[in-house]
Amino acid sequence: MNIGKQIADLRKQKGVSRDELGKEVGTSGAVIGRYEREEITPSVEIANKIAKALGVSLDYLVGNTDLELTDKLMNRIKEVARMTEKDKDYVYTLIDAFIAKNKLKGLV
Structure with a gap:
């Protein structure tokens, strides 16, 4: 585009x-x-x-990427980057759970 x-x-x-x-x-x-x-x-x-x-x-x-990184998303990424490793792992686990949930929805 x-x-x-x-x-x-x-x-x-x-x-x-x-x-x-x-x-x-x-x-x-x-x-x-x-x-x-x-x-x-x-x-x-x-x-x-x-x-x-x-x-x-x-x-x-x-057009270098089709991934729309909004300010809202970028701010959240910055906040996660400031967290402790333990808290980051918790956030990643939550994200992985939502990704898995959405993949399962696609199979139904």
């Missing part, structure tokens, strides 16, 4: 106008429209601001 389509899709999913997104990242709605139509390409700095404004990683925005 190209970055322009990704920006447009994410912006629409979030219910944000081009003008609102432009204001948040320090540009205009018209420029956001040009990014979306692939007329111009945002700088890395602006692309990073757009990603943050839309709540995704820069890698996800530019």
Whole structure:
């Protein structure tokens, strides 16, 4: 997926106008429209601001990964990283249990 389509899709999913997104990242709605139509390409700095404004990683925005790492998920990962090894193991056990549960649902 190209970055322009990704920006447009994410912006629409979030219910944000081009003008609102432009204001948040320090540009205009018209420029956001040009990014979306692939007329111009945002700088890395602006692309990073757009990603943050839309709540995704820069890698996800530019299509380097299809894994959407939202700010919410990244904050939780950071919190787990600060835990003791014992607490991390407990969190991993809980996550593994939910993964197994969801896999079983898929078999039914």
